[in-house]
Amino acid sequence: MSVLSDSFGIASIAITESVADRTNAISLAGELLVASGKVTPEYIDSMLEAVEKFGPYIVIAPGIALAHGKPGDSVIKTGLSLLVIQQAIEFQHLQNDPVQLVFGLAATDHESHISVMAELAEFLSDPDKVKSLLTCSESEQIRDLLR
Amino acid sequence: MKIIAVCGMGIGTSVLLKLNAEKVLRMLDIEATVEAADMATARAASFDAQIVLTTPELVESLKGINAEIIAIDHFFDLEELNSKLSKALL
Numbered sequence: 001m002s003v004l005s006d007s008f009g010i011a012s013i014a015i016t017e018s019v020a021d022r023t024n025a026i027s028l029a030g031e032l033l034v035a036s037g038k039v040t041p042e043y044i045d046s047m048l049e050a051v052e053k054f055g056p057y058i059v060i061a062p063g064i065a066l067a068h069g070k071p072g073d074s075v076i077k078t079g080l081s082l083l084v085i086q087q088a089i090e091f092q093h094l095q096n097d098p099v100q101l102v103f104g105l106a107a108t109d110h111e112s113h114i115s116v117m118a119e120l121a122e123f124l125s126d127p128d129k130v131k132s133l134l135t136c137s138e139s140e141q142i143r144d145l146l147r
Numbered sequence: 148m149k150i151i152a153v154c155g156m157g158i159g160t161s162v163l164l165k166l167n168a169e170k171v172l173r174m175l176d177i178e179a180t181v182e183a184a185d186m187a188t189a190r191a192a193s194f195d196a197q198i199v200l201t202t203p204e205l206v207e208s209l210k211g212i213n214a215e216i217i218a219i220d221h222f223f224d225l226e227e228l229n230s231k232l233s234k235a236l237l
């Protein structure tokens with residue numbers, strides 16, 4: 001087990017064929033955080049607000065978004081979720097569209113998740129690992145890759 | 148030397164930027180502290196900073212800040228961070 005795989009709670013990973021739009025994708029990643037007990041539903045509003053206010057900057061690399069809100073009362077526990085979208089979706093990002101991986105992130109404060117982020121960055125720096133995430137058809141396969 | 152990594156909320160993008168910038172600075176043998184900040188605190192946090200790292204979308208909102216602003220497109224591309232930081236610092 002790693003810090004990274006530990007941060008994905010039960011029911012925090014899902015694969016979907018398609019989503020309606022960017023808002024839908026972020027909401028679904030947020031719902032996975034709710035389902036796995038990391039946040040209350042209000043956190044999803046905070047995730048959507050971040051993108052409305054600051055634009056699609058959460059698309060951190062080609063095809064990868066890191067959707068997150070503000071640390072605060074709606075965060076129960078630091079953790080991650082992952083939505084894999086088989087039909088890539090536009091986030092209106094300048095360089096990194098279209099998006100297929102949407103990570104949801106919840107953090108109780110500005111420090112508690114640093115080690116998780118370090119492992120996530122390490123994982124996502126490896127193009128082969130990113131590619132293999134996209135070929136998974138079951139969430140359990142994704143969980144195995146993250147270990 | 149102080150560098151600020153800025154994103155909207157100060158927990159996601161900016162933390163990733165901070166982690167990878169620290170890696171690159173070690174490679175370049177440059178001594179610097181890198182702090183993550185959100186948009187609300189970026190201006191105050193950067194008063195004594197030389198460089199602000201952020202994403203292209205946020206550059207416009209950070210204009211006028213008292214440090215050199217560097218926009219990073221691909222956060223996991225250490226090469227990009229390396230060349231942009233070297234250009235600014237070496």
